[in-house]
Amino acid sequence: MPLEQTERTGYRTFEIDRYAAVVVWLCSNMSAVTPTKLNKLVFYLDFLHFKRHTVSITGSAYRRVQFGPVPADYRGIQRYLEGQGLVEVIEREYRNGNLGEEYRPGDIAKNYEFQFNELEKATLEMIRRVFENVTPKEISERSHRELAWHETPEKDFISYKLAHALSLE
Numbered sequence: 001m002p003l004e005q006t007e008r009t010g011y012r013t014f015e016i017d018r019y020a021a022v023v024v025w026l027c028s029n030m031s032a033v034t035p036t037k038l039n040k041l042v043f044y045l046d047f048l049h050f051k052r053h054t055v056s057i058t059g060s061a062y063r064r065v066q067f068g069p070v071p072a073d074y075r076g077i078q079r080y081l082e083g084q085g086l087v088e089v090i091e092r093e094y095r096n097g098n099l100g101e102e103y104r105p106g107d108i109a110k111n112y113e114f115q116f117n118e119l120e121k122a123t124l125e126m127i128r129r130v131f132e133n134v135t136p137k138e139i140s141e142r143s144h145r146e147l148a149w150h151e152t153p154e155k156d157f158i159s160y161k162l163a164h165a166l167s168l169e
Contacts, residue, residue, distance in 0.1 A: 010046055010056020010160040019058040019077060020086050021114030022124070024105055027087055029128050033103045035078070035089075036067065036136040040143050041127055043069040044168060047148065049123045051163040057120050064152040068143035072157065086112060100136075130168065142167070 005011050019042075026041055027033050033041070046056040061072040071077060081087045085108035089101050116124065131139055143149055148162035 007159050007161050008061045008157045009059045010050045012056050012059035014059035020081055022058055023081055024086055024109045024112050025124055027103045028105045030132055034100055034136045037139055038103055039070040039074055040068055040139040041131060045123060045127045047163040047166050048168045050160045051166050053119055062158045063155055064149055064158055068140045069149055069158055
């Protein structure tokens with residue numbers, strides 16, 4: 001992750017503790033958080049917060065990839081979160097018979113404290129309300145309709161300046 005405060009990071013320096021707190025909060029307050037859904041949830045969280053307050057919550061940079069926007073180092077972050085015991089990844093069989101992974105709060109998560117301010121809490125709650133019952137496929141398809149995804153070449157960083165056109169208000 002870049003250590004910068006630019007339009008690429010939503011004018012916040014990336015902090016793994018802040019990012020981890022967001023993931024722990026989402027996994028603790030939502031059901032069926034798959035890797036795909038988590039990547040899109042954090043994207044929407046950061047871009048909505050930036051749209052409203054001109055700063056992201058996590059400081060994560062995002063890249064445009066085939067399956068939608070993802071944090072620039074999402075694989076490294078996932079390994080870190082699992083390694084620290086903040087999340088655990090379980091394999092689950094779905095109604096259609098497919099197997100998939102879901103994130104759950106890890107053993108350390110219940111003791112993990114991070115203080116979000118009131119504006120950040122409001123954005124977290126809105127993301128939870130909007131996406132609680134949305135499938136990974138649905139949130140991925142929605143992210144493909146966002147200008148931020150359309151206007152960014154494959155594998156490039158997505159500018160937070162495109163948050164103005166985010167479909168969420």
